[in-house]
Amino acid sequence: MTLNINKNYLPFLRKLALYIVLILAIESSTYGQENNSDTIPDTEESDSSENELDYNYLNFDLTYTNNKINSRRQETKHVPGFLGGISFNHKIGLYADISTINYSEASIQTYDYDFMLGFQKDFLKYFDINLYYDYHGFKGDTLYQGIVYTHSGGLSLGLTLKSLYFFADGYFYSGKTDNYFLDFGISAIEQFDEIFTKNDYILLQPTFSASYGTDYWLYENMGPYIKRAVFIFLKSRGFETETFEYQGIDIMLPVSYGIGDLSLMFAWMYYIPSDKFKVIGWTEQSGFMVSLSYTLNFK
Secondary structure (H helix, E strand, O other), X not given: OOOOOOOOOOOHHHHHHHHHHHHHHHHHHHXXXXXXXXXXXXXXXXXXXXXXXXXXXXXXXXXXXXXXXXXXXXXXXXXXEEEEEEEEEOOOOEEEEEEEEXXXXXXXXXXXXXXXXXXXXXXXXXXXXXXXXXXXXXXXOHHHOOOOEXXXXXXXXXXXEOOEEEEEEEEEEEEOOEEEEEEEEEEEOEEEEOOOOOOEEXXXXXXXXXXXXXXXXXXXXXXHHHHHXXXXXXXXXXXXXXXXXXXXXXXXXXXXXXXXXXXXXXEEEEEEEOHHHHHOOEOOEEEEEEEEXXXXXXX
């Protein structure tokens, strides 16, 4: 059995926005540390408050993404999109973000838009926390909509040990159905400074994560007869329905080059679905994105 891969696609596209937030947050943190390097003592005894930013800043982001959606029985589909966003980050940790992604190959004008409020904080030199709420909207061709939701929120916890970053992300989507997700992952962060000038760098951040979540979103657009047929099919193959379970592996390989307040990032993404999603016709998904970011700080 093969479901409509476009309509019932797990949030590979939705996760894209979360990945962009994660990557840009780490880049911003790196940017902040560089700008404070002349004033922060390089000692093990430094108090964690010394590592905090002492200024507010704005981020302007423009991203192009092209994701390849594969299915065993449907033609491979490329889904290009242009994402633009502006975020304001206060030195105490509060931030606000406005973003939109436009799907350029849709038959009619089609886009998502998000308004996000959050709080991000580093503490004890090794730990960080990110708490956010997101209001989401969608206009246009529903084939590009994916999960139907209006409200989203989440909590991310991170641990930095030298060049390794461990994270756990819990988040929910509330709309036609309420769905909950949990990701566990690891990033290896390596930065090389003064490549061509005294204020440029290259940042490498390969990231690997495992995803768990509820599957109510998968059936939310099905009529009662199709939904019952899918339930019978999945259970005959030994899979549970309407449950919280393992859903797949995400791999992301971003490379960023920054100079001064400007940074350019290229990232390749790969998603390996769980056996349950494979049995309904999904195969591995891939995509890439190119992002240009400008930071304006207020000292």
